Amino acid sequence: MDLVVALADGVAHIVQVREGAPGERWSLPRAELPGWAASQEVGGVRWVWADSAEVYAVLLRGGVRVRHAVDLRLVRAILRRAAAAADTAYAGGPVSALDLPGTDVGHHAAAAQEDPGTTLFDLPSTGPTIEECLAEHLAQQECLTQVGDSRLRLLCHAESVGALIAQELNQVGVPFSSATHERLLRELLGEPHAQGGRPARMTELCAEIREALAAPGLNPDSAPDLIAALRRAGLEVATTRQWELERIDHPVIPPLLAYRKLSRLHTANGWAWLASWVQDDRFRPDWVVGGVVTGRWASRGGGALQLPRQIRAAVRAEPGWRLVVADAAQLEPRVLAAMSGDEVMARAAAAGDLYQGLVDQGVLASRQLAKMAMLGAMYGATSGQAGALMPVLRRAYPRAIGLVDAAAQAGERGDQVRTWLGRTSPPPSPRWHELQDAAQHPGAGDAAERRARQAARDWGRFTRNFVVQGTAAEWALCWLGHLRRVLDDTFAGQASAGAPRPELVYFLHDEVIVHTPQQYADVVAEAVREAARAAGQLLFGGFPVEFPLDVAVVESYDQAD
DNA sequence: GCAGAGGGCGCC
């Protein structure tokens, strides 16, 4: 049974849906929703709402977790773009209050903009009503039935589970030792400046830079000023990027590189960051499911996905607890082997280290080269060492490399591509088509042709990577979703008794952290492994690719390296 | 004074 929920001012509206038909309705004060939801949850329902960040957050604040839910906005974003659903009435329907900003980029949006009566800017600014949510849910279910694609159904399900997990992560937070973080900052940056200016160590380095360049008053944070000062000192640089500076032999370089590194730490993860994003020794970023076109998550504020290694020692289990840190080894090449059905590459992965496997199969001379070549194949390297190795890889693994090559060619033509479960890439922009059209005109000129070819190749690299990165994101979502269920089932007793239980606290593309009472650490580690096996099975059935994990039980995140 | 672009760099 489905329960569709929409929040209006102060009121929660609910409609029951059974076998595709709306039934009983309720309206209750918003404050009563969590309690009411808890009573329904016992009966095993599926919740349906526009936006987990809105409705589920309310439930979680009220202490209520749910097992199943549909996030209408996220499912809509997938279905509206899915190539598999392109012929359905749903795909051709009008824009809606449930469209994520920027996601309805196909012909529907263009048509709406041409019609002066209904532009995208006329969309209602309030959240969708219960009737809109109900209609959307029924339309989505109808669409999925019509398409009859179990993978697409799985993708929608996994995305919705991800939305629940993201809210749970938001609520729980990452255990974070402010004391450790402050100690690290002081060790690296020195005494902080009272008004948030440069801390002591950066001030010293700044003075050394000015001295070495004979440039008193130089602001090393200003790229134009820095380039000018470097040139005055006889150093011909075009940019001030690390890789370019590293090649120069001059007394200014060591302090400048050191300054850069500390400046990054200070601005991105310094005292101001600590004050903004860490409260009561929990780092609380805002996780954004569907924030990346490929299906990866994004985060808003706090830079949750860029937590630098420098400060990972501050991610620390509470006393008597542990962190179970698990990451999927070489996830993307393994996903590529599986989705392309490349049994030779799968065999190379079987011994544990896929890159070493390429060496052992006699394809490439060293692990380092194998890694570079594989990354190059997935990212679209055309030149340099990785580019030169592409023909070697193509010969050895025609199925795997053929898959990414085909995705690149599709993108260069302006076609859309899809992941294993059917997430479909966005179409190229109007600007992209303009460039291609311009190059087609007789006498277009070399410059126009170059620009068009460049844009086509750029988009081809995007679609090439999209199929692999997106499918890896699907594997990770299934992994995470399965882990959530195993933890909930295994520790249901603790939860109902109000006793401490393991909690998922962090997710980073191919890596999870579970914060657990120490005595459950081994059980959790096995659950994480079991979930990885389940994810591989769910996506690729019996295809013989393992997804091995590196699992560490540690007190702080830095110990997991 | 503010918004957006770009440089630079952290993560995968």
Next chain:
DNA sequence: AAAAGGCGCCCTCTGC
């Protein structure tokens, strides 16, 4: 001069 995908965030600079 970079080369090869996806992000977010900070700073500075530029244009309105």
